[in-house]
Amino acid sequence: MLRLGICIAVFVTAMNLFAQKIDRSKPPQTAPLNSFRLPPVFETTLENGLRVVLVEDRRFPLVTLRAGFLAGSKFDPEQLPGLSEATGALLTQGTKMRTARQIAEELATIGGSLSASSGPDTLILHGSALAEHTATLVDLLADVILNANFPESEVQIWKNRRKQELIAERSDAAFWAEEKLATAVFGRHPYSRLNPTLESIDSLNRESLVTFRDHYVAPNNAVLILLGALPAPEETFKLLREQLGGWEKKELPSPPAVSFPDPVRKLILVDRPGSVQADIRVGRLAVPRTSPDYFPLLVANTILGGGASSRMFMKIREEKGYAYDAHSVLQPRRDAGLFAAVTQVRNEVVQPAIEAVQMEMEQLGKEDVPAGELGDVKNYLSGTFVMSLETQNGLATQLSTMELMGLPADYLEKYTQRVRAVSPDQIREVSRKYVAPERASIIVVGDASKIAKPLEKFGKFSVEKAE
Amino acid sequence: MKTAVLFLFALCLCAAIVEAGDFKVAFEKYQLKNGMRVILCPDRSVPVVSIYVIYGVGARSEEKGRTGFAHLFEHMMFQGSANAPKGRHFKLVESNGGTLNGSTHPDYTDYFEVLPSNNLAVGLWLEADRMCALAITEENLANQKEAVKQERRLSFDNQPYATAIVDRWPQISFTNWSNAHSLIGSFEDLNAATVEDAVNFFKIYYAPNNAVLVVSGDMNVLETKRLIETYFGDIESQAQPKHPDLSEPASPAPRWDVYRDTLAQVPAVVIGYPGPVRRSPDYYSLAMLDILLTGGESSRFQQNLVKGRQSVVQYEANLGWPFASATDYKDPGHYAMFLLHNPNFTAKQIVEQVEEELASIQKDGVSEKELNRARAYFRSLYISQLQSSLRRAMLLGKYELLDGNPDYINTEIASYLAVTPDQIQVAAKKYCNPGRRFVLEIIPAEKPEK
Numbered sequence: 001m002l003r004l005g006i007c008i009a010v011f012v013t014a015m016n017l018f019a020q021k022i023d024r025s026k027p028p029q030t031a032p033l034n035s036f037r038l039p040p041v042f043e044t045t046l047e048n049g050l051r052v053v054l055v056e057d058r059r060f061p062l063v064t065l066r067a068g069f070l071a072g073s074k075f076d077p078e079q080l081p082g083l084s085e086a087t088g089a090l091l092t093q094g095t096k097m098r099t100a101r102q103i104a105e106e107l108a109t110i111g112g113s114l115s116a117s118s119g120p121d122t123l124i125l126h127g128s129a130l131a132e133h134t135a136t137l138v139d140l141l142a143d144v145i146l147n148a149n150f151p152e153s154e155v156q157i158w159k160n161r162r163k164q165e166l167i168a169e170r171s172d173a174a175f176w177a178e179e180k181l182a183t184a185v186f187g188r189h190p191y192s193r194l195n196p197t198l199e200s201i202d203s204l205n206r207e208s209l210v211t212f213r214d215h216y217v218a219p220n221n222a223v224l225i226l227l228g229a230l231p232a233p234e235e236t237f238k239l240l241r242e243q244l245g246g247w248e249k250k251e252l253p254s255p256p257a258v259s260f261p262d263p264v265r266k267l268i269l270v271d272r273p274g275s276v277q278a279d280i281r282v283g284r285l286a287v288p289r290t291s292p293d294y295f296p297l298l299v300a301n302t303i304l305g306g307g308a309s310s311r312m313f314m315k316i317r318e319e320k321g322y323a324y325d326a327h328s329v330l331q332p333r334r335d336a337g338l339f340a341a342v343t344q345v346r347n348e349v350v351q352p353a354i355e356a357v358q359m360e361m362e363q364l365g366k367e368d369v370p371a372g373e374l375g376d377v378k379n380y381l382s383g384t385f386v387m388s389l390e391t392q393n394g395l396a397t398q399l400s401t402m403e404l405m406g407l408p409a410d411y412l413e414k415y416t417q418r419v420r421a422v423s424p425d426q427i428r429e430v431s432r433k434y435v436a437p438e439r440a441s442i443i444v445v446g447d448a449s450k451i452a453k454p455l456e457k458f459g460k461f462s463v464e465k466a467e
Numbered sequence: 468m469k470t471a472v473l474f475l476f477a478l479c480l481c482a483a484i485v486e487a488g489d490f491k492v493a494f495e496k497y498q499l500k501n502g503m504r505v506i507l508c509p510d511r512s513v514p515v516v517s518i519y520v521i522y523g524v525g526a527r528s529e530e531k532g533r534t535g536f537a538h539l540f541e542h543m544m545f546q547g548s549a550n551a552p553k554g555r556h557f558k559l560v561e562s563n564g565g566t567l568n569g570s571t572h573p574d575y576t577d578y579f580e581v582l583p584s585n586n587l588a589v590g591l592w593l594e595a596d597r598m599c600a601l602a603i604t605e606e607n608l609a610n611q612k613e614a615v616k617q618e619r620r621l622s623f624d625n626q627p628y629a630t631a632i633v634d635r636w637p638q639i640s641f642t643n644w645s646n647a648h649s650l651i652g653s654f655e656d657l658n659a660a661t662v663e664d665a666v667n668f669f670k671i672y673y674a675p676n677n678a679v680l681v682v683s684g685d686m687n688v689l690e691t692k693r694l695i696e697t698y699f700g701d702i703e704s705q706a707q708p709k710h711p712d713l714s715e716p717a718s719p720a721p722r723w724d725v726y727r728d729t730l731a732q733v734p735a736v737v738i739g740y741p742g743p744v745r746r747s748p749d750y751y752s753l754a755m756l757d758i759l760l761t762g763g764e765s766s767r768f769q770q771n772l773v774k775g776r777q778s779v780v781q782y783e784a785n786l787g788w789p790f791a792s793a794t795d796y797k798d799p800g801h802y803a804m805f806l807l808h809n810p811n812f813t814a815k816q817i818v819e820q821v822e823e824e825l826a827s828i829q830k831d832g833v834s835e836k837e838l839n840r841a842r843a844y845f846r847s848l849y850i851s852q853l854q855s856s857l858r859r860a861m862l863l864g865k866y867e868l869l870d871g872n873p874d875y876i877n878t879e880i881a882s883y884l885a886v887t888p889d890q891i892q893v894a895a896k897k898y899c900n901p902g903r904r905f906v907l908e909i910i911p912a913e914k915p916e917k
Contacts, residue, residue, distance in 0.1 A: 024596065024698070025550045027559060028588035036514050059512055060850055061490065100774075104764035108840040111847025113763070130847050157774050164780040164809055168733040171627045274729050276624045307566070308557040317617075318554065321610060324617035344621050376562030383564020383583045390513050391854040 038389065038412065041399075042233045046241060048249045049220030053399055054236055055227035057392060061131040063228035064392035066400045067141060071123040071216035074190040074256055074335075079203070082196025086158065086204050087212045088116025088123045093154040095147035100154055103140060110136045114144065120191050121334045122404045123216070128392075131229035135239060138226075142243035145217060150209045163201050173279040173344070173445040176270045176466050181281045184268065184441040185338055187261035218250035223403040228392050258335045260285055266441040269461040271448035278350040278446035282357055283340030286434045289332035289405040295418045296426035297339070297434055300364055301330040302377045303427070304435070305341055309376065311360045316343055322353045334405060339434055347446065351454035354442065361440070364431035368424040382416040492859060492876050495688070496867070501704040502676030505695055506863045506873050508683040510856065516584040516684035519860035520594050521577040521868050524672035526650040527713060535652015536660060538571040539615050540668055544578060545569070546607040549600035553607065556593055563589050573650065573790050574797045575868055581857050584685035588694050594680070595698035598673060603665045612657050619651050627731035631909045632789050632805065639724050640739050640801055640905040645711045650790065674705035681864045684856030715741065715799045721904045727912040733780065736814040737907040738821055739803030740899050742786055745796060746870065746882075752894035753786055753802050754793045755886045758841040759833055760784065760824060761804070765840060767824050778812045778820055795865050801905070802898060814908040825899045832892040842884055849880060 042054040076083045092114055093100040107114055110133030116125050125144070129137040169175050179194055186192035224244070230236050263284045287293045305312040305328025316326035326343040341361060345353040369377075388394040402411040444455060448463055455461050494508040526537045547553035560567045565582035580590040623629040634649045641647035671677075680699065682691055719741065743749035761768045761784040772779040783789070784804030787796030808817050852858045859876070866875040 024592075024599075027551070028592050028694075030563070030586045030588055033514055033583045033585040059510075060854055062847070062850055062854075101765070101770060104770070105840060108763055108765040108844045111843040128847070128851070130843065130850075157777060160777055160809070161773065161780055164733055164807070168627070168731075168780070168807060171730055171732040173625060277620050307561045309554075309561045313557075314554070317614065318610075321613040321617075324614060324621045344625070346617065346620060376558070379564040380561045383586075384566060386513065386564070386583055387515050387566070387581055390515055390856060391851075393854075 038395070039227075044237060046219065046245060048245065048247055049218075050244060050247065051223040051403065052237070052240055053223065053225045053403065054230060054233055055225075055395065055399070056230055056233070057227055057395070058229045060392070061229050062392060063129055063131050063134045063137065063226065063230060064396045065125075065127040065137065065141065065227075066225040066396050067125040067127075067145065067222060068225070068400045068404045069123045069216055069218075069222050070121060070255075070334075070404065071212070071221065072119045072121040073193060074120055075212075075216060075253075076190060076193065078190070079200065080208060081193040081200050082162075083200075083204065083208055083212050084123050085118040085196065086162070086201075087209050087217075088118045088125070089158055089162075090150050090154060090209055091116055091125070091144045091148045091213070091217075093158065094149055094151040095143045096149050097143050097147055100151070103144070106136065106140060112137055112140075114140055124400060124404075134230060134236075138239055138243050142247075145244070146247055148213065150206050150213075152206055155204070155206055155209065159201050159204060162196065163198055166196065166198060166201070169195070170466070173272055173275060173277070176272070177279045177281050177443050177445045180268050180270055180443045180445075180464070181283050181340060181441065182338070184266040184443065185263075185283055185285050186336070189258075189260055189336075190256055191333060191336065191338075215250070215253050218252060219244065219247045220249045221252055223400065225396055225399050225403070227396055227399075260336050263439040265439055265459075267455075267459050267461040268441070268443050269448055269452060269455060269463045270443070270445040270466050271463055272445050272466045273447055273449070275445070275447040276347070277344045278347055278444050278451050279344045280350070280354060280357070281340045281342055281443040282354065282361065282437060282440045283338060283443070284434065284440040286330060286337035286339040287332065288334055288336055289401075290334075290407065291332075291337075293430045293433070294332055296422045296430040298330060299374070299377055299381065299419065299422045300427045300431050300435060301328050301339065302381055303369055303373065304328045304360060304364055306377070307380060309380075311363075312341060312343070312357065315356055315360060316345075316353060320349075320352070320356060322346070322349045322356070326357075332405075347450045350444065350446070350451045351457055354455075354458065358437040361431075361435050361437040365428055365436050367428075369427055371424075374422075374424060374427075378419050378422070381419045385415055385419075492853060492863075494863060494873060494876075496873055499675065499696070499700055501700070501702055502674075503699055503702070504679045504867055506679065506681045506867060507686070507688055507691055508681065508856075508859055508863055509686050509688055510683070510859075511685045514584045514685050515856055516582055516587045516590075516682065516686055517857040517860045518580045518582070518587070518590040518594060519577065519681040519683070519857065519864050520579070520598070521575050521679050521681075521864040522673055523574075523677045523708070523868055524576055525572050525574045526648070527573045527645050527711060528672065528708070529645075529648065529652075531644065532656055533660060533664065534648045534656045535615065535650075536656075536664070536668060537576055538651055539611060539657060539660060540665065541569045541571045541576050542611040542614055543603060543607060543665060544597055544601065546611060547602040548597040549602065551593055551596050553602070556597070559589055559593060565590065571650065572795065573646070574795070575865070577861070577864065579857055579860070587682070587686055587691065591682075591694050591698050595702065598675060598678065598699070599702045601669055601673070603662055603669060605662055608660065608662055608665060612660070615651070615657060616654060619654075623651060625730070627728055628735055628805075628909055631726040631728055631907060632737065635724070635726050636737055636739075636789070636907050639722050639907055640803070641715060641799070642719055643713060643715050645713050646715065646799060670705060671708045675699060675702045676704040677708055679864045679867045681860040681867075683860035683863070713799060718903065721902060723906040723908075725908045725910060728909050729912045731909060731911040733807055734810055734814065734911060735805060735807045735909040736817050737803065737805050737909070738818060739788070739801035739905045740903055742796070742798070742800050742802045742898065743894075744798045748890065749894045749897065750786070750796075751882045751886050752890040753898060754883060755838070755841055755845075756828065756891050756895055756899075757785055757793070757802065758845055759828070759837060759891070762841060762844050771824060772820055776820060777809060778817060779806050779808050781807045794862065795869065797869055814906070818906055822899075822901065825895055828892060828895045829899075833888045835888060838886075838888055838891070845883060846880065
């Protein structure tokens, strides 16, 4: 059993150090932030290969858990997108011991919840309960992991409901923008499939769910994180061994081949008649979470479009008034990442808005970021990181990212140092490699009758339907 | 209770319960000479501090011809002040490692900064500077009118269901104009707003005596008090603003309307019943009724409508929906719900099914066992939200502004817990019946009208 006391040094620097007295005309002087200690972390691996992480945090009478599996949508068979999501959703809908209703009622009784979320790489069960009911929560978790039996009736209910939800989601412009961008960037890799289709939901059945579960819901493919006002660690480990020690190790199928298309510009206009705005994404392939380029790219992305002081926000919203929202995203996954600049503008300004976005993207690879701006962004990233540790959920999310994305054990401790270490040279370099617009795809969702013409300036767009 | 966040403006969690003795949120309340109320809530476990300023002004303070003004003004609050010129507010907070935002509600408007705790003074300085001397200029006003129009296009005009809910629903469910008009306002009214309007609005509503400041999280209390006195102490108070008459007719006629939504692809229905007075016994009873019906997987709607009949796909419901949660519900409001439904069912059938669920409670009541589940569910949600310094600050600020008693953060749970099966049955009968019901059907329209 490994015991870690993680010490986080935040390095949010003070500003305006020369101000001498308190005076309304100047922002006040502040001192540097002291480092602080996270609650103690205990780690172990059970004999069946299940990694377990416990964090004692007694501020609130609650417990939070995550059971994470490398079983996200990239493991879906090509003809069955949505299988990972469906498996996660139906794990809690009936076991050999309990009906779906019994599970739901028992969870409510302990002030708890247990539900799954499926991402590109991972399938994660999220649980919580009032602390006095920790043992019941673990019992329920073990039951759904070991005994889920995917009752036909529940499978059918889920399928019917998910189809209606999907139809509703498809009425949203952002749904199409994200789908088409993922396809443009990831090509034939399963990362290109963000959502199930009506056809794939129809094709799902009990057998496909059971098979997926049997392959991937395995102790040697999982990490269990439990934090909050827990019993003593020895007692919690004992409980976990009793409940999950008999869970058998499995031979895991090999993951899909890691192969991505070279970044080549694709221009796609998704026609959405009646749109009063154009939803714009300019994006391309970026790095996996473990890449040495990740931190420089994180800083570059924040300079470009993170928060309300970013270059895109200042230019597109504040200076030009083209849009309410202008930001950029960096979505690192295990095998690759996605970078995109995002804005939704009124139809008349679609062309100058794209030009302005591309100019900002290009600029990052050309000129050094001024020291002041760079320091500000590093402060922002460090501060928001510390904020994410305030709640059990926030801490559980950080820990599960660390465990499931293959990050080093000193990830939390070194996060702000790694942000601090990024240099202007590195930012220029990664921006040329992953941000520069000439190899980025442009996806626009809007009313083609109004915006097709101004888009011609960027080349020939293929027009697709929002369906 | 929500099963899905469907809308950008979907607001906070419903409130829940902590049993006495679970723990206590310690805080201190005092008042500056200018009338500004201050609440300090220290907790030094994580080096994060939240600053929350809540003003007693909202969309219901607006006058005819000036709809959307409260929200436009929220934007103006980020456009610079005497010593922190345009762009400086965002920049100072973010470059000091913090985040910030503001939001407009029917009965209040609020602003926050969350910062690494060494930079508390920066946040206080910024909030004081804009309360003291906001830069209300032609240029800023014109720029923010455009930003609000963009926000409207993004969050409402281009989103399925949003226009029906934000513009149409209040017109159906309220009679009094102050309650019924659009929170985001019309483009015409936004265009008509002048700098003089903005200056007057600021003077009346953004005075220290109409505000509550909450600081929550990692702080030295003595030092924080000194900073607050320094920055806020000399801001002048103003005459207390008048509050409009918000009363609704005692027995409004039931209404049923249809909205054709060109962006929606799945039908939906909104159902609402005029609700009780804030903090009356019925208010707590309806909040618990809501949990029984819609709170979590084991709730009646989930088990009987979503799974049993498979008629409802997703839903949101609470006291105050869509603009408030149970904690910031201020009368008059509704117990209202939004149900996205399977197109094989008509809106009429959905309304009937909802009322069958209500009728079952009206007729047979609820068991102590089922109610205990709802209590545990509520209590857990409530404790959960208290983990964040910002959520604690928000609750304290709202309790002070809306009730004059921030200690509700510790004591109000007892009122929810004390609700009995009988009280729920009585409240269900009294409030949720077709004779006082408003319905808005949202039907996907075939073709765009334009």
